[in-house]
Amino acid sequence: MKSVKFSKEDQAAIMKSLDEQDFETFISYFRNTDLLVECEYMLTRQKQKLAPTECAQFTIGKQSYYVQTTEMIKIRIQNEWAGFVKGRIYYKAKDIDKYDRDFQKLAECTTKDLFLTDLTRWFLSTTFVQKIKVDPIDKFVEGTIVPDEDHFYTRAEYNTELQEFNPPINEWLTYCICKRLYDPNEGYILCEFCNNWVHYTCSGKSDKELKNISKIKFICLTCVDQNKRKKQSNVQEYSTQDGDSTKIRSFNTTHGKKKK
Numbered sequence: 001m002k003s004v005k006f007s008k009e010d011q012a013a014i015m016k017s018l019d020e021q022d023f024e025t026f027i028s029y030f031r032n033t034d035l036l037v038e039c040e041y042m043l044t045r046q047k048q049k050l051a052p053t054e055c056a057q058f059t060i061g062k063q064s065y066y067v068q069t070t071e072m073i074k075i076r077i078q079n080e081w082a083g084f085v086k087g088r089i090y091y092k093a094k095d096i097d098k099y100d101r102d103f104q105k106l107a108e109c110t111t112k113d114l115f116l117t118d119l120t121r122w123f124l125s126t127t128f129v130q131k132i133k134v135d136p137i138d139k140f141v142e143g144t145i146v147p148d149e150d151h152f153y154t155r156a157e158y159n160t161e162l163q164e165f166n167p168p169i170n171e172w173l174t175y176c177i178c179k180r181l182y183d184p185n186e187g188y189i190l191c192e193f194c195n196n197w198v199h200y201t202c203s204g205k206s207d208k209e210l211k212n213i214s215k216i217k218f219i220c221l222t223c224v225d226q227n228k229r230k231k232q233s234n235v236q237e238y239s240t241q242d243g244d245s246t247k248i249r250s251f252n253t254t255h256g257k258k259k260k
């Protein structure tokens, strides 16, 4: 094995980059030397294998990072190997610039929403917390997967430079008459009339009625409303066509009189 000799200046710079936790610079000194080895996986605290493209949570101080891992290496420092993992950073909704202004819809996101960004960062393997799963939100639709503690969902990727989502927010999955973003942890009931999923909380049904959910023939409030209006306009049309609009006119007249 060829040995690597760093100059005094290099050694000082290496120590400085390590102190500042500037791993990008630190690692660059070891590239193409026999002190740096690429790894196919890292053994996690739970003795699981974490491989590139898998997702993980790292914590530095109080700050948690959720990443999609892209590269793993180990570096020999004074006879010991130190592990490093590079990952693409996931943003949570609140990490996104202009959260309150241009992207108000983000307020409907949950703590389980992750957006893969263009930012990368190296982590010391000792700051690894746990493996996580991240799946497209569509996978959670209709309860095929129930999200658990370490299972996150994603609606889009986020480009921090352009400050753009892909796909854009107006294409994200919404449900219900309230048009809120789909949330896998909320209960939904299918309207048999318009075939739309409606939040339990927007259904106008009591908890007791919802408990017998399989027995309910559910029609959402929008459909009930539209039906009512249709019936009304049918009466109007019928009356006009028929030339007999007495009922409606008299209603109007009575109404007008009352006002006076």
Ligand SMILES: [Zn+2]
Binding pocket: 175, 176, 177, 178, 179, 180, 198, 199, 201, 202
């Ligand atoms: Zn709703």
Ligand SMILES: [Zn+2]
Binding pocket: 191, 192, 193, 194, 195, 196, 219, 220, 221, 222, 223
């Ligand atoms: Zn409906």
